[in-house]
Amino acid sequence: MSDNLKPALEAVLMVVDEPVTEEHLAKVLERPRREVADALRELSDEYTVQGRGFDLRLIAGGWRFYTRPEYAEAVESFVLDGQQARLTQAALETLAVVAYRQPVSRSRVSAVRGVNCDGVMRTLLQRGLVEEAGTEPETGAILYRTTNYFLERMGLRGLDELPELAPFLPEADAIEAESQEGVPSFDPDAPDPDADDTTTTEL
CATH class of the missing domain: 1.10.10.10 (Winged helix-like DNA-binding domain superfamily/Winged helix DNA-binding domain)
Structure with missing residues (x-):
């Protein structure tokens, strides 16, 4: 696996506003889908092991960064200033x-x-x-x-x-x-x- 694949995936996923499929990422980065899929799962595992405040999840058919649930209160306080859409x-x-x-x-x-x-x-x-x-x-x-x-x-x-x-x-x-x-x-x-x-x- 190329050394620059994971950083490239991170860079793309940082700017998406909805989950992105493995097929789309593979096409954009011009890499085999299997290689992209493996890299995404490795990144997700790495974030979990490192205890990062975010994780990478496969949701609704695509991949995207999400805040970990245990830090939801901090994020809501910053983004919503206590106001939650219900x-x-x-x-x-x-x-x-x-x-x-x-x-x-x-x-x-x-x-x-x-x-x-x-x-x-x-x-x-x-x-x-x-x-x-x-x-x-x-x-x-x-x-x-x-x-x-x-x-x-x-x-x-x-x-x-x-x-x-x-x-x-x-x-x-x-x-x-x-x-x-x-x-x-x-x-x-x-x-x-x-x-x-x-x-x-x-x-």
């Missing part, structure tokens, strides 16, 4: 439904939750946690799915690492069938009834 309980519930039933339409998410989720979905879209994923063939409704940013924030390599939560979710199909008429055609710009939800949780 999601409401309603937003977290909506995000969970999208994550486990994606691709899914707003009306189906609303049927599962039993309330209008349009305002919450707008928030999730703005935060970059969900994105449009085409339309539903039967109704033409826009479908939504989670993003790579969602995986990154959750510390997951892929959706297959989501915990087994299905037994705790409502039987969505049954709920939709029973309450289809009870879920109105919501105005996307209408006030969100969940907006008054005061329970917040940091994502």
Whole structure:
């Protein structure tokens, strides 16, 4: 392995704002993918052994530097000055439904939750946690799915690492069938009834 590969990888990874795949790094540095992959894992191990304040992780299909959890408080104090962006309980519930039933339409998410989720979905879209994923063939409704940013924030390599939560979710199909008429055609710009939800949780 060339002596300058690891420093080159460090230099590139210092300026990225999202995880970078091994394939992309190999192409940029004009090196074999296997050689790049081995170097990345060696760097990650070295940072751990050295007890550095950051580590190199494979998240959402790519590599990126992250602050170690034990130093999160110090980083938050510096960057956020004590202010943390949080999601409401309603937003977290909506995000969970999208994550486990994606691709899914707003009306189906609303049927599962039993309330209008349009305002919450707008928030999730703005935060970059969900994105449009085409339309539903039967109704033409826009479908939504989670993003790579969602995986990154959750510390997951892929959706297959989501915990087994299905037994705790409502039987969505049954709920939709029973309450289809009870879920109105919501105005996307209408006030969100969940907006008054005061329970917040940091994502």
